[in-house]
Amino acid sequence: MSPHGISSNKIDYLCTSRKWRTSLCDAWAYRGPDVGSDHYLLRATLKLKSLTITRPFAVEKLKDPVVVNSFILELRNGFELLRNTCDIEERWADTRAVVNNCAEKVIGRRQSTRKEHWIQERTWWQIDERKGVKQTKMQAKTKEVLKEANRRYAELDRKKVKKLYRRDEKDWLMQNRCTGGRES
Numbered sequence: 001m002s003p004h005g006i007s008s009n010k011i012d013y014l015c016t017s018r019k020w021r022t023s024l025c026d027a028w029a030y031r032g033p034d035v036g037s038d039h040y041l042l043r044a045t046l047k048l049k050s051l052t053i054t055r056p057f058a059v060e061k062l063k064d065p066v067v068v069n070s071f072i073l074e075l076r077n078g079f080e081l082l083r084n085t086c087d088i089e090e091r092w093a094d095t096r097a098v099v100n101n102c103a104e105k106v107i108g109r110r111q112s113t114r115k116e117h118w119i120q121e122r123t124w125w126q127i128d129e130r131k132g133v134k135q136t137k138m139q140a141k142t143k144e145v146l147k148e149a150n151r152r153y154a155e156l157d158r159k160k161v162k163k164l165y166r167r168d169e170k171d172w173l174m175q176n177r178c179t180g181g182r183e184s
Contacts, residue, residue, distance in 0.1 A: 010029070010040070012029050012039070012040060012042055014027050014042055014044055016044075020046060023046045023047050023048060024044060024045075024046055025044075025045040025046065025047050026044065026045045027042060027043065027044040027045070028042070028043045028044075029041070029042055029043075030042075030043060054109075055109040055110050055111075055112065056109070056110050057103045057104075057107055057108070057109060057110065058107050058108055058109060058110045058111070059107065060110075061107045061108075062107065067106065067107060070106050071102060071103070071106045071107065074102040074105060074106050075098070075099070075102050078098035078099075078101065078102050079095075079098060081098075082094050082095070082098065118168060118169065118171075118172035119165065119168050120164070120168045120171075122164060123161065123164040123165055123168055126156065126160045126161045126164055127161055129156060130153065130156040130157060130160075130161055133149055133152050133153045133156060134149075134153055136149045137149035137150060137153055
C-alpha cells in the first residue's frame with residue numbers, strides 16, 4: 001500500500017515449467033473478477049513456434065503396377081547417381097534422400113480427408129454454413145444482428161445439420177450391414 005493509501009502494488013507469481021520459461025513474453029494482473037479471494041486473475045503471453053507436420057506418403061498408390069514400375073525405375077536411376085563413400089552416416093543420408101525424393105516425385109503425399117467419411121457432401125455444406133453463421137454470431141455488434149444470428153444458428157443446428165447427420169449415419173449403417181461390415 002502506498003503512503004497516501006490509494007494505490008497498492010502486489011507481487012503475483014506465475015508458475016511455468018522449465019520448458020516454457022524462454023517462451024514467456026509478458027504477464028498482467030487483472031482486478032476484474034471477484035472470486036472472494038485476495039488473489040487476482042493473471043494473464044500471460046507465450047511465444048510459440050508452430051510445428052509443421054509432414055503428411056505421410058500415399059503408399060496406397062503402390063497397389064497400381066504402373067506406379068510400382070515407375071517407382072522402381074526412379075529408384076534405380078537415383079541409386080546409380082550415388083557417390084561411393086566409406087562413411088556409413090553419409091551413405092545412410094544419401095540413401096534416405098534418394099528414397100524420399102523418389103517417393104515424393106512418383107507417389108506424392110497423402111491428401112487430407114475428413115475423418116467422418118460416411119457424412120455426405122450436402123451435410124458438410126450445411127456444417128460449413130453453420131460455421132459461417134456462428135462466426136457472424138461471435139462478431140455481432142448489435143443486439144438485432146445477434147438475435148438474428150442466434151435464430152439462424154439454432155435453425156441450422158436443429159433442423160438441418162443434425163437431421164442430415166443422423167440420416168447419413170443411418171444410411172451408412174444400413175449399407176455396412178448389407179455389405180457384411182466391409183468398408184465401401
